[in-house]
Amino acid sequence: MDESKDSGPWWREPWPWLLMAGPALAIVGCVITIVLAFQNFSNQGITDGGVKQGLVVSKVESAPEQH
Template identity: 70%
Template sequence: MHSAVQHVAKPWYKEPWPWLLMLGPALAVVGCAITIKLALDNFSDEPIYDGGVKRGLKVERDTGYKPGLAQPPKKSSVGEVR
């Protein structure tokens, strides 16, 4: 006699493989969001000292650069910014 064994398939969300395959891209999205947040929090208001002008997101060299207007802060002999 031949007995018929039926295999009942579980729904996809109860299988471990789809979750394992989605883990890599999900971690990349989280890492990208963290990187953007850190970049905007720590480096978005940096002054430009090399004669450039910031216009929106674009930084261009200013042709009318006057050296006395935007100078970097003076450093003391110990290296601390005053």
């Protein structure tokens, strides 16, 4: 006798939720990281000899300093 037991809708099972928890937490962590980066470091200056023009950052070749 082949008895198949219907366990109900998928959202009442724990395994789909457990499998979706990891990627969901990664997405939340990425969003928090992006928000913190824009809040704390968006106006930070470039100190390595670069020039920011719009969204492009380029390195400026300068003459050697004379003492």
